[in-house]
Structure formats: structure tokens, C-alpha cells
Amino acid sequence: MNDYIVRATAGGGQVRAFAATTGNLVEEARRHHNTSPVATAALGRLLTAGAMMGSMMKNDTDVLTLQIKGDGPIGGLTVTADAKANVKGYVEHPDVMLPPKEGKLDVGGALGIGLLNVIKDMGLKEPYVGQTILQTSEIAEDLTYYFATSEQVPSSVGLGVLMDKDNTVHCAGGFIVQVMPFVTDEVLNKLEQNIQHISSVTSMLDNGHTPEEMLGKVLEGLELEITDTMPTKFSCDCSxxxxxxxxxxxxxxxxxxxxxxxxxxxxxxxxxxxxxxxxxxxxxxxxxxxxx
The missing domain is CATH 3.90.1280.10 (HSP33 redox switch-like)
Structure with a gap:
């Protein structure tokens, strides 16, 4: 399956949503940087988020940068994306190996305690810079917290990277769901119930769910309307x-x-x-x- 992002609304415009499948671009990043499994998972989650957040930008010249600096062995991550969902990124220490935590790759342990910076260069005199403290260092929860505190947009972020036994990327993707200021309690309650009951992003992708089907689960019963799809890829403009x-x-x-x-x-x-x-x-x- 080619990597792509879907954009959608639900609840009669009270909710906006994005979902992506990014297995190919995360695998390409893994090949470029020869990342360990835990570094691949960390970078893959941030690349996926960057692609979706890049697609939220309005102008072709806008550039988004996501930076995580932590005291864990990975050191930090940097990802940049444009409005066409072209994304690139790197890990400070790509060969970090950690034992699994509760059967999963320990991204939180690899990143440790630190900060998330979100920089949006939109052609103004100064770029917009938002900064929050990492909450779990698992990346999805940290971005959920960032949206709520820095942009005042209540959101739910889900991200996942699943590795094969040969340490290549089996699948990757995620979703971002945001509610508008005028959201009703009824829509909000239904959304919260759905999010509590959905399976993880990796299990949905592993079961063959497309981005549209992922949003169908997250926004079940809320009149999901897909408004747009766009390709996303790992793309570096160096020369x-x-x-x-x-x-x-x-x-x-x-x-x-x-x-x-x-x-x-x-x-x-x-x-x-x-x-x-x-x-x-x-x-x-x-x-x-x-x-x-």
C-alpha cells in the first residue's frame, strides 16, 4: 500500500481528523539511518505526526519542525515536513538498543525526560515556536498535551510503528483528531467513548485497516466525511x-x-x-x- 494521509470532518464539522499510513516512508528512514528497532519506532512515530501536521499547513512554502530533546540514550529526534506532507528526519543516536517494556519497544525509556518543540515557519518575521515538557515520552501523548496547552485545541493523537522480526518496518501510521470550540457535549462524549474502546494503531494497521477505516473506528457514529487524500513520502531536498x-x-x-x-x-x-x-x-x- 502506498503511504497517504486522509483528512476528514465529523459531527457536522465539530471534529476534524487526519489519519495516515506511513510504513514505506518509515522504512526508508530506517534504511537511510540504519536505525535500531527502538530508534525506528521513535523516529517513525514523529515522522508520521510530522507528515499529518505538515498537511495542516496552509501555504506551500510553510515548514514545520518537530524536535524532541531528552536525557535518554537516543538523545533527540528532529523531523521537518512541508504542506505537501513531504517529511524527513533523523535520530541523534540511531543505534540505541533497549530491552522491551511490557512486550513493546521502549520509546519512552529511549527518549527519557525532556522537551518537545514545535516550530512553524509560515513566512512571517518570526516563526511560531511552541514548547512543552514531555509527558510520557511515547510521542503521541506528548503531542496530545502540546495541542491542548500550546494551541488550545483539545486533541487525541495515536501513533504506531510495528517491526518485523528482521527489524524492517511491518507497518506504521497514526491519527490526529481535534474538536472545534463549539463542540457539543454529546459529540465529545461519543468521541471519548470511541477512543477508549479502539485497539492500538499498530493492531489496526496490522489487521489491514486503511486510514479511512481507522477514522471509521475513532469517529464511529459521528457522520464521518472524508474530505481529501494526499500522498506522503520521505523526501530530503539536500544537494x-x-x-x-x-x-x-x-x-x-x-x-x-x-x-x-x-x-x-x-x-x-x-x-x-x-x-x-x-x-x-x-x-x-x-x-x-x-x-x-
């Missing part, structure tokens, strides 16, 4: 030219030191792990373009 600009920005002194070493340098993109090589002659050309 040798962009890396060159980054080297130019470090200044002549440091570039001269690289030239004096007489060795080619290798620069890796954080987001997709692609390597770019520059020989001494290329560094000399870059030096000419540096200002300081």
Missing part, C-alpha cells in the same frame, strides 16, 4: 550545491585549514545520511566565494 553553501558560510579561516590538510572532505546530510565529497580543488573554489 551538493546546498552543502557547498553551508561550507561557504563557515568562513575562509576554517576552509583554508581544510585546504591545508590536503585531504578531500566528506560531509553528510543529517536528514538522509547522503554523503557529499569535496576534493582540495573544489575547496579552493569554495574558498573564493567565502566572505570572511
Amino acid at each position: 551538493k550545491e546546498r552543502i557547498e553553501k553551508a561550507i561557504v558560510s563557515i568562513g575562509k579561516k576554517d576552509i583554508q585549514e581544510m585546504i591545508d590538510d590536503g585531504e578531500a572532505i566528506e560531509v553528510k546530510c543529517h536528514f538522509c545520511n547522503t554523503s557529499y565529497n569535496f576534493d582540495v580543488e573544489e575547496l579552493k573554489e569554495i574558498y573564493k566565494r567565502a566572505r570572511k
Whole structure:
């Protein structure tokens, strides 16, 4: 199944909802970064959330960044997404291994205590920055808390990544459901009941549920209306030219030191792990373009 996001409303516009299947993009991220199972689960959950939250942005030039910094062995996660649900991300320590907790990958233990930052660059003078303390470090609950406290939008977030025995990604996906300020008690109560009784995201996906069917469970009895579907994928916009600009920005002194070493340098993109090589002659050309 191709990765995609569905957008929907329910309860006569009192609820808006998003659901995604992201197994392919999470597997692609795992291959790029050679992540351990627990790191794959953590990054996969945040990539899934990033894709759905990116699709909420209004303008094609808008960029969303999700950052988690924790005191656990993973260190941190960074994910960026655009309004077309192109998403990329990385883990600070991708090879972390932890024993399972209650039969599940211990994402909370891998991340530890820390902070969640949500940065929205919407072309204004300053980007919007929201920050909350991690509640469980399981990511879905932390985003639920973020929406309620930083954006004042009562929400329910479900995220899941299921691994195969060979440590590849079996399935991944999630949902975000948000209620409008004018929601009635009747709709809210029904939604809360549904969420209490649904099975986990991974079990729904493992049973073959599509994003539409997932929302059908979450919003059962609330007149679900699918309004839109859009593809989502792991996509990094790095290039040798962009890396060159980054080297130019470090200044002549440091570039001269690289030239004096007489060795080619290798620069890796954080987001997709692609390597770019520059020989001494290329560094000399870059030096000419540096200002300081």
C-alpha cells in the first residue's frame, strides 16, 4: 500500500481528523539511518505526526519542525515536513538498543525526560515556536498535551510503528483528531467513548485497516466525511550545491585549514545520511566565494 494521509470532518464539522499510513516512508528512514528497532519506532512515530501536521499547513512554502530533546540514550529526534506532507528526519543516536517494556519497544525509556518543540515557519518575521515538557515520552501523548496547552485545541493523537522480526518496518501510521470550540457535549462524549474502546494503531494497521477505516473506528457514529487524500513520502531536498553553501558560510579561516590538510572532505546530510565529497580543488573554489 502506498503511504497517504486522509483528512476528514465529523459531527457536522465539530471534529476534524487526519489519519495516515506511513510504513514505506518509515522504512526508508530506517534504511537511510540504519536505525535500531527502538530508534525506528521513535523516529517513525514523529515522522508520521510530522507528515499529518505538515498537511495542516496552509501555504506551500510553510515548514514545520518537530524536535524532541531528552536525557535518554537516543538523545533527540528532529523531523521537518512541508504542506505537501513531504517529511524527513533523523535520530541523534540511531543505534540505541533497549530491552522491551511490557512486550513493546521502549520509546519512552529511549527518549527519557525532556522537551518537545514545535516550530512553524509560515513566512512571517518570526516563526511560531511552541514548547512543552514531555509527558510520557511515547510521542503521541506528548503531542496530545502540546495541542491542548500550546494551541488550545483539545486533541487525541495515536501513533504506531510495528517491526518485523528482521527489524524492517511491518507497518506504521497514526491519527490526529481535534474538536472545534463549539463542540457539543454529546459529540465529545461519543468521541471519548470511541477512543477508549479502539485497539492500538499498530493492531489496526496490522489487521489491514486503511486510514479511512481507522477514522471509521475513532469517529464511529459521528457522520464521518472524508474530505481529501494526499500522498506522503520521505523526501530530503539536500544537494551538493546546498552543502557547498553551508561550507561557504563557515568562513575562509576554517576552509583554508581544510585546504591545508590536503585531504578531500566528506560531509553528510543529517536528514538522509547522503554523503557529499569535496576534493582540495573544489575547496579552493569554495574558498573564493567565502566572505570572511
